[in-house]
Amino acid sequence: MQPTDIYTALDDILNQQQRPLEDVLDHHFSPDYRQRTNGHWDDRQAFVQHARKLREVVASARIEVLDELRDGQHYADRHRVHVMNRNGSRVVQEVYLFAEFDVEGRFVRIEETTLMLEGMESDRDMGSMK
Numbered sequence: 001m002q003p004t005d006i007y008t009a010l011d012d013i014l015n016q017q018q019r020p021l022e023d024v025l026d027h028h029f030s031p032d033y034r035q036r037t038n039g040h041w042d043d044r045q046a047f048v049q050h051a052r053k054l055r056e057v058v059a060s061a062r063i064e065v066l067d068e069l070r071d072g073q074h075y076a077d078r079h080r081v082h083v084m085n086r087n088g089s090r091v092v093q094e095v096y097l098f099a100e101f102d103v104e105g106r107f108v109r110i111e112e113t114t115l116m117l118e119g120m121e122s123d124r125d126m127g128s129m130k
Helices: 006-014 021-028 044-057
Strands: 029-037 040-043 058-071 074-085 090-101 107-118
Touching: 006 021, 006 044, 006 058, 006 074, 006 090, 021 029, 021 044, 029 044, 040 044, 044 058
Parallel strands: 029 107
Antiparallel strands: 029 040, 058 074, 074 090, 090 107
């Protein structure tokens, strides 16, 4: 299987909301998936809660990959997510991400730091909301 990438994973979560969330997550994220966002670790179950909450809040998103590097099972990128929330507010976050793939090309670990470029203070935790 061709390894996933952050653009496709985020687009499937945020913009392909007609697709069942579990199918999307199974395609892009290992059953052993763990994520650290701004210093806080979550297991896959907590990430499922996060993705579910994002689908409740986000109406649409434009993902802009600024830098992307692959080296075997390792992946790094810098991307911006331009979000239009269902309440009409707009958020732009820049994300610095390091990741590792499992043998099937799915993310098994992501460590990321987010920087809010645009939005209200209440949107600052968008990268980890549940």
